[in-house]
Amino acid sequence: MTLARVLSAIDDDLDAALGRLCDLLAIPSISTDPAHADDCARAADWLVADLAALGFEARACPTPGHPMVVAHGGSGDGPHVLFYGHYDVQPVDPLELWNRPPFEPALEDTPKGRVIRARGASDDKGQLMTFIEACRAWTAVNGSLPGRITIFLEGEEESGSPSLVPFLKDNTETLKADIALICDTGLFADRVPGIVTQLRGLVGEQVTIHGPDKDLHSGMFGGIAMNPARVLARLLAGLHDDTGRVTLPCFYDGVPPLPDDLRAQWDGLNFDATAFLHEVGLSVPAGEHGKTPLEMIWSQPTCEINGMWSGYTGAGFKTVLPAQAHAKVSFRLVGQQDPLAIRDAFRAYVRGNLPADCTAEFHDHGASPASQMATDHPAFERARGALSDEWPAEAAFVGSGGSIPVAGYFKSILDMDSMLIGFAKDDDALHSPNEKYDVESFHKGMRSWARILAALNPS
Amino acid sequence: MTLARVLSAIDDDLDAALGRLCDLLAIPSISTDPAHADDCARAADWLVADLAALGFEARACPTPGHPMVVAHGGSGDGPHVLFYGHYDVQPVDPLELWNRPPFEPALEDTPKGRVIRARGASDDKGQLMTFIEACRAWTAVNGSLPGRITIFLEGEEESGSPSLVPFLKDNTETLKADIALICDTGLFADRVPGIVTQLRGLVGEQVTIHGPDKDLHSGMFGGIAMNPARVLARLLAGLHDDTGRVTLPCFYDGVPPLPDDLRAQWDGLNFDATAFLHEVGLSVPAGEHGKTPLEMIWSQPTCEINGMWSGYTGAGFKTVLPAQAHAKVSFRLVGQQDPLAIRDAFRAYVRGNLPADCTAEFHDHGASPASQMATDHPAFERARGALSDEWPAEAAFVGSGGSIPVAGYFKSILDMDSMLIGFAKDDDALHSPNEKYDVESFHKGMRSWARILAALNPS
Secondary structure: OHHHHHHHHHHHOHHHHHHHHHHHHOOOOEOOOHHHHHHHHHHHHHHHHHHHHOOOEEEEEOOOOOOEEEEEEOOOOOOOEEEEEEOOEOOOOOHHHOOOOOOOOEEEEEOOEEEEEOOOOOOOHHHHHHHHHHHHHHHHHHOOOOOOEEEEEEOOHHHOOOOHHHHHHHOHHHHOOOEEEEOOOEOOEOOEOEEEEEEOEEEEEEEEEEOOOOOEEHHHHOOOOOOHHHHHHHHHHOOEOOOOOEOOOOOOOOOOOOOHHHHHHHHHOOOOHHHHHHOOOOOOOOOOOOOOHHHHHHHOOEEEEEEEEEEOOOOOOOOEEOOEEEEEEEEEEOOOOOHHHHHHHHHHHHHHOOOOOOEEEEEEEEEEOOEEOOOOOHHHHHHHHHHHHHOOOOOEEEEEOOOOHHHHHHHHHHOOOEEEEOOEOHHHOOOOOOOEEEHHHHHHHHHHHHHHHHHHOOO | OHHHHHHHHHHHOHHHHHHHHHHHHOOOOEOOOHHHHHHHHHHHHHHHHHHHHOOOEEEEEOOOOOOEEEEEEOOOOOOOEEEEEEOOEOOOOOHHHOOOOOOOOEEEEEOOEEEEEOOOOOOOHHHHHHHHHHHHHHHHHHOOOOOOEEEEEEOOHHHOOOOHHHHHHHOHHHHOOOEEEEOOOEOOEOOEOEEEEEEOEEEEEEEEEEOOOOOEEHHHHOOOOOOHHHHHHHHHHOOEOOOOOEOOOOOOOOOOOOOHHHHHHHHHOOOOHHHHHHOOOOOOOOOOOOOOHHHHHHHOOEEEEEEEEEEOOOOOOOOEEOOEEEEEEEEEEOOOOOHHHHHHHHHHHHHHOOOOOOEEEEEEEEEEOOEEOOOOOHHHHHHHHHHHHHOOOOOEEEEEOOOOHHHHHHHHHHOOOEEEEOOEOHHHOOOOOOOEEEHHHHHHHHHHHHHHHHHHOOO
8 A cells, every 4th residue: 555655645745845846936947038047057956956865866967058957766667757847937027917026935825725826836846846746755655766767857948948859869868768747737627637638839939020220200200101010010910810710821731620539528528618718807719710619729720929019118108110010929730730831931921011111030939849649558548547536537638728849859759658747727827927836736736646656657 | 790799609609508408418307207207307497597597587387297497588679489499308218229328418420420419419408409509699799688588498298298288378478479489390401491380280099908817828828818919910900001091980081182382382392202211221101102202291190100019028938818918009190180089089990899808998198289380470481581591501481290289289378370490300310219419400500599589689
């Protein structure tokens, strides 16, 4: 009854585990902002020290960007697992909307239960710690880890993972395992676990439209001078037609029809789109006409404006014609859509619709394809059973609207399937002010991993 | 030969006059930014002290915003003139594009001659000082001012003049004169002076589109959630049709056809649009199809995006769906266009085109009609003659694309015509980084005012 003793060790150690998580959350490891490079290194060193204390052979491996944490431990006949998480976090703006400093984590009692409030609490520090804490409990009870475990923690997930592919290619032998465990997704619904078996890809693009060589006075030049903000607005508005479909030519090449069996399984989930949208102050699905809500999120590609700026954005008013206009645009991809072809199509669309005296400049923010897991690998059913034992509801194989490029790279570079198992909730405010992680997600997450490791390594 | 002695006094005192201007330019009186309220008050006090030293009865009059400087002096049988200028300046962003600190004024030798470089050098501190320096020289030579002069200097011109109308209404007796002299415009062309006889009006609007109640993760919500940035882009793109015409219903009501005689006079100016645009890195007029360049700037209304912002605008990339999107939009008006009707039409257009789950919030940044001077007032011809004496080219009655609402208020509230005479140049970079004022504009501007005051007060 090793598992039972491990689970009660987890229960007994919860407060200490929360304390360790808060220590990690206090490090502002914002990977997208060069000013926080040292903080990313500190977070990596913190994890190396913690893993070494558990008996892992752990180190922080330098990259051109932020370090990768790699740790090896355990032994046995069960499958060798590679656990992946990321220690970097999103930026915190708009800071004024936070009800506490984002890097001063605290436990808060809310009407929906106890939560850990901080940037990164859910995405992804709280999640990756559920696995490390499960290993800690197992080691405390048994004196050893349950099976062969490699832990691989990235520090650039929130900034397009520029170092990931070269690192995987240079360290194939070190990182190769039988199957990957990725903890960066959510519960399917409140207290309903899921294993994500399909993920959308992601293309990130930044475009700058250049017009006049300086900002101009709209009194002196208004009416005769090209206004890049107007050009950008027109370009962005043209990316969708009136039915919500993306207008780029060939954009839908490689988008598969939803298989009837999967449609039936998804319909069986009774997804409550109204409640899902109500959580964020919305009431009706705004996607392509004729698609179901789950199709909009899981099986349809998207084109979204993530940011745009031009001219004077401060207090008061400034009658200026801006010299440039900027936008950050991303595309979520499904099926066999080709990320590079879609980037090219976007750039060709912009260049092809520029008026005289305007030029366009582009900045690449990453491109990854969608991925689809081979769920016939026995580990999937074992993990599903273990999750179903821990939670009040049966675990399901589900889709995800998110993009976790590493799963695709594990397949293409390490020839390894991934099981995406996570405990985040829709109201965790990922990437938003006041991000939180439920203490229940953290606690039952640790217990879930203990059960999964036991299921993968039957004694 | 009083005038000759005054002109040589101006020549002899040029360096000292430049020093005084630099003292004023060093005060960062940015009226649109509440953080600079004290600086605006300092600039007003500096002017009051300088005017008092010239024998004016001067004071800074408090308003709900920034103070108004009012000074009275002189006597005589000639027309009582009210001189208007403004001591506030535009914001300085983007600061990184300045080649020196904007409030550390300096003289620079450029290929096109000597310039005074600083925010406000041309708009409007350098210009208002041309008149004060002319008064100084006249007083130095004659011991008294040339005729009855009231000087009225505003501190809110760059922020929509919220206090101006109430102040004019409350101080009609103090400010009423025979004619107003406004120094906030430019030379018609290099070394060619002009008296502006028509001005465009201005409506400033800020709109915020609200969607979800918080920023969202584009992986979790992309495809199903309304994106306000997309809504705003579509709304802004819809403001113009493919011919460059503004689409708001009734927008062109009150836009008069260009009279044949004025068209002929403007054609006679041989305006070089290519050179005008080349100065700012452009090559072709971008206004409504079928209009001449001067029509685009002087006699046609405009709709321009002066600023827009939404979502993540920092370094790197953030896959966020923004909760709001914002834009600052302005309209330049001509003829009898009704500013309030156009504001209403804009707001109705936005509200009428919002999708489900979006709301719009508006902020009023001022509204003023276009104005047209009665050039049959004898002062116009006298001033035109005086300017023609000072400059190598004959002075012309011209239009202006700019909006100087005070001219309209002088007419409607004080029943007084205005002569708009200024010495700025198209390449002064008004409202832009590296604003400058030519030393020639400053020097010949002082001389021009001395000549105009002499012409208005024949001895």
